Amino acid sequence: MKRNLKLILLDIRSVQNTASLFRIADCAGVSKIYLVGTTPTPIDRFKRVRADFAKISLGAEKTVPYEYFADFEILLEKLKKEKCIIVALEQNEKSVDYKSYKIKGNTALLLGTEVSGVPKEVLEMCDEIIEIPMLGKKESLNVSVAGAVAIFRLLDL
Numbered sequence: 001m002k003r004n005l006k007l008i009l010l011d012i013r014s015v016q017n018t019a020s021l022f023r024i025a026d027c028a029g030v031s032k033i034y035l036v037g038t039t040p041t042p043i044d045r046f047k048r049v050r051a052d053f054a055k056i057s058l059g060a061e062k063t064v065p066y067e068y069f070a071d072f073e074i075l076l077e078k079l080k081k082e083k084c085i086i087v088a089l090e091q092n093e094k095s096v097d098y099k100s101y102k103i104k105g106n107t108a109l110l111l112g113t114e115v116s117g118v119p120k121e122v123l124e125m126c127d128e129i130i131e132i133p134m135l136g137k138k139e140s141l142n143v144s145v146a147g148a149v150a151i152f153r154l155l156d157l
Contacts (some may be wrong), residue, residue: 003029003155006108007089010072010122011037012143013114019056020144021111026060028151033066034075034108041068052150078126084108088126089150090118091140095131109154111147 001038007030012018018040035041042053042061053061069075079086088110089102110126112118117140123129132141132149141149151157 003031004106005030005103005151005155006032006034006079007147007151008034008036008072008075008086008108008110010110010118011041011113012111013038014143015040015050015052017114017142017144019053019061021147022053022060022064022066024144024148024151025064026057028155028157030064030151033064035066035068036044036072036075036140037070039068039111072122073125079108082106083142085128086110086126087128087130087132088112088118089146090122090123090129090130091125091131091134094123095129098130098132098153098156101128101154107154109147109150111143111149114143 002038007021007025009018009021022033040053042050044050076086084106085104086108086121110118132146134140
């Protein structure tokens with residue numbers, strides 16, 4: 001069953017993280033994934049299926065619709081025309097606890113690069129910012145793990 005949640009993967013570097021997020025999206029019923037910038041796609045530049053991707057995603061790239069955009073601002077313009085609410089998952093002074101956030105209709109969850117997260121200039125373009133509280137000495141989760149936690153919570157699964 002497809003849910004009213006899309007996923008935006010912005011400049012994710014790792015094939016493993018991206019493929020894992022496809023599998024997570026399939027399990028949760030995410031309606032679409034947008035791959036942006038340097039995020040790896042299931043098909044390489046020579047139009048061949050990436051075996052390393054398929055091994056981790058277990059074929060989720062065939063069940064979850066996806067689209068690639070080189071530029072985030074072009075995707076943002078498209079989603080705004082569709083009245084989509086952009087929610088970034090990031091630690092920020094303006095963020096709210098992800099457990100208190102409720103999806104309000106057509107929503108896209110934005111995940112950023114593994115090292116530096118969602119850039120400040122992109123956060124400024126988002127409608128909402130949520131974060132997962134960190135209680136230990138480490139400051140963050142792996143992007144695919146954080147994505148899974150947020151997706152399942154936002155969809156009440």
